[in-house]
Amino acid sequence: IATSRRKRRAKTDKLDGETLLRALLAYKRGEPRVCAMVVPPSPDEEDRKRNSRERRALIAERIKIVNRVKGLLFSQGVVGFEPLKRDRRIRLEEVRTGDGRELPSHLKAEIVRALDRIELVLRQIKEVEAARDEVARNECDLSKVVSGMSMLKQLRGVGADFAEVLWSEGLYREFANRRQLASYAGLTPTPWQSGSISREQGVSKAGNPRLRTVMVQLAWFWLLHQPRSALAQWFQERVALDGGRRRKPAIIALARKLLIALWKYVHHGAVIEGAVMKPA
Incomplete structure (x- = not known):
């Protein structure tokens, strides 16, 4: 909503209410670019977004933990360790520092706990992706036509x-x-x-x-x-x-x-x- 460009302008609830009312009257008269009307999604439409947003948050958390593990190992002169591989725990037992020593006990325990969190996040990502695929299948079965997601995946x-x-x-x-x-x-x-x-x-x-x-x-x-x-x-x-x-x-x-x-x-x-x- 347009406001005065004066350096000091009065602002009260009464003035704000009058400004909103004038903008609404101008919108009802059909004047262009007076204000924009928000079209809120329904509760079901808003809830449908949660799956993709949760997956994105989980991936960001996975990247953060992986970078943390690699950083801890790099500080000991260890490179090439991939926390996302299935043999991560076996390879962790074989890791040696840059000068040939075993990893310090507390550092190794911290990395093990980080691997636990990575495995939890990976399991949750699979659950979210399974829920996504299930929703797509149910939409196709209920509507008997190709849904929007299915049409997009055909490209x-x-x-x-x-x-x-x-x-x-x-x-x-x-x-x-x-x-x-x-x-x-x-x-x-x-x-x-x-x-x-x-x-x-x-x-x-x-x-x-x-x-x-x-x-x-x-x-x-x-x-x-x-x-x-x-x-x-x-x-x-x-x-x-x-x-x-x-x-x-x-x-x-x-x-x-x-x-x-x-x-x-x-x-x-x-x-x-x-x-x-x-x-x-």
């Missing part, structure tokens, strides 16, 4: 994790047009134009950060797994015009175009031009 380069995040974080919603979808993901450009000054400030980043992050990652995977698609060819032509120097801005534009194409594919059945499907 080469889109795995179960990408499909779950894309569907639960954004594509399940109803959008009036592609601009609303791009704004929700925070992938819309932010221009700065005043007089003779005209430049771009990058994307707004005002939308869903999880959806925006996974779309940028998926855009890079799309170039790898769908090189003959129209979107990948557009990216290569766009980068070639700049001599290959502006790949990062171009990948953001590709992420926005790809998100819109996926939305049309899931909700309207519009096949992405040149996209390759996985074998049945």
Whole structure:
């Protein structure tokens, strides 16, 4: 809501209430860009996001513990130990310090406890992934049609994790047009134009950060797994015009175009031009 730019401005509950009321009246009159109305998800839709978000938190915790173990061993001159391998405990017994000594007892006990936490996190990740696959199967069985997650997984380069995040974080919603979808993901450009000054400030980043992050990652995977698609060819032509120097801005534009194409594919059945499907 627009506010006064005076250095010192009055602020009371009464003034705030009047400002909100004026903004609501202007919105009801149909004035554009007065305010934005939030569409909250239902409790079931919000709960559906928990699975993918928990998996991401567990992976971050796994990376943190693995780095901790490697750091402790590196301080003793030990390199090459992989805590995620199945023989981690056997290899820990064989580890020797850089000068040929056995690991100190307290340090070894700390690493053993860290391995316990890693095994717990790995087990929980498998449980979360099993729950994700079960939800996808149940949706297909109940609706008797291919659900949104299943449609996304049919595309080469889109795995179960990408499909779950894309569907639960954004594509399940109803959008009036592609601009609303791009704004929700925070992938819309932010221009700065005043007089003779005209430049771009990058994307707004005002939308869903999880959806925006996974779309940028998926855009890079799309170039790898769908090189003959129209979107990948557009990216290569766009980068070639700049001599290959502006790949990062171009990948953001590709992420926005790809998100819109996926939305049309899931909700309207519009096949992405040149996209390759996985074998049945």
